[in-house]
Amino acid sequence: MIRLSLCMIVKNEEAVLTRVLASAIQFADEILVADTGSTDRTVEIARQYTKHIYHYPWNDDFAAARNFICEKVTTEYWMWLDADDVVPAESITAILKLKETLSKSPQPDVVMMKYIAGFQPDGTPAFTYDRERILRTDRHFRWKGRVHEAIAPRGRILYSPIQIEHRKPASALTHSDRNLKIYETMLADGELLDPRHQYYYARELIDHKQYEKARPVLEHFLNEPDGWYENKADACLLLARCHEMLRNTAASQLSLFQSFLYDRPRAKTCCEIGRLKLSLGEISQAVFWYQLALKDRPEYHPNAFIEADYYDFIPLIQLCVCYDRMGNYDKALYYHKETKKIRPDSPAVLTNEEYFQTISSNHKTNGLPIL
Known part of the structure; x- marks a missing residue:
């Protein structure tokens, strides 16, 4: 059986931290926590589950914070969770079984898991996507992106049906302007956004109802030669929404049909x-x-x-x-x-x-x- 580390970055998570750590301690061989400046009981709660707690000065860079804690991993594989994630009981069992299979050849470099990020009132999943979740340490994967950070999967990739749930507390359900401010600071500093972050910057603008400002960002992103086709397909729908809110129905229809350049007609489109x-x-x-x-x-x-x-x-x-x-x-x-x-x-x-x-x-x- 392989050994698995859990890597987390936290700040003022006392409302949810016990929930995730009580689950994680059942399958993680070590838990590594980077606190980025908590003023509540977050560190005190984390100490109940691990001695590996580090203080990281926050600098508006999520990837840097995550890489800081990932570099302290000593096990064969590592996994990430957010403080407001939930690992259901059946997923805990499945992860323990997965640890046994990961020791067998050929070993995967990346394990993708289902991320349920939204729920219906009856508790059924409303929004689900695959996310890189467990990574092989000796492949030296690192996060990229000051905001909406991610790791580009490479090598042998295992798609697992294991589910992780993202359940924000009620107090965090409104759209914060934190991410938007980070993007605006990046632009003010002269930093060029790569295609992925053009897409996410436009999404932040739309979340804040800045449709006129989001429209050219999306148009530029769609004209980029690079960019993940999933993001481009969704960007067409976002651009259609911008046109509709700006009362340009014809342009909205054209943007919706433009999504067919990236895949066959999907249900949402x-x-x-x-x-x-x-x-x-x-x-x-x-x-x-x-x-x-x-x-x-x-x-x-x-x-x-x-x-x-x-x-x-x-x-x-x-x-x-x-x-x-x-x-x-x-x-x-x-x-x-x-x-x-x-x-x-x-x-x-x-x-x-x-x-x-x-x-x-x-x-x-x-x-x-x-x-």
Whole structure:
């Protein structure tokens, strides 16, 4: 069985740190923590689980902080977690089994794991993607990026079904301007953003509703010869959103179709086209795109950002709206029943249920709302 280190950077994490460390101590042979300036009980809590606590002066550089602690690893492999991550019980068991298999040849250099970064009200995953999670120490992997830092996987890569959950405390759910300020400082210092960070800078701008400023950043990113195709496909959707918020519907449609340069039509893109067509009153076209979304499957997209609702719930409930607009109440009711199977307690489903209870064949109401 291989030995595994856990590497973490923390700051003022007393609300969540016990949760993650109590799980990690069950599979990690050593826990290495870099504290970047906590003023609460973070260090005190960490000391209950490890003696390897280091103080790192924060300098607005996440990659530098992570590399600082990773360089102290003495085991064959190391793993990273954020303080607000959760390792479910079944994942703890799976990681322990994985440690046994990692000692067998050929040994992987990188183990990718599923990262569940968003959840539905009923607790089911809403946003999932693969993330580099366990790395072989003698391959000298290092983080890059002052913000939205990452490690580029290389060598032998193992895709594991093991899941790590990212569960922020309620107090951290609003968008902070920390990352945006780091990017703006980088630009003010004359630092050129590589393609990946152009993409993430644009996302930060959009999160802060700076659509006019985000638009040229996305356009520049899409014209770059480099850049991960997943980011480029998503950038088309982000650019479409910017155009829509700036009231340029034609440009929004063109940006959505531009995403087909990077892959076949995906569920989310189809739903976005359908939503735009429905808002323009082009209902039959909206139906086409929502039905196409239902034919897609998330398993087709390794490494993709998977937002589960776009594969079933959203196209189904929007098809209910479309057929209601077309006066075909039988089909509208059919799609409503399909959405009830997926999320019966959704406020939108409950509203539609009330609607269908009051409708009759000779009485038309004002119709269902568009999501």
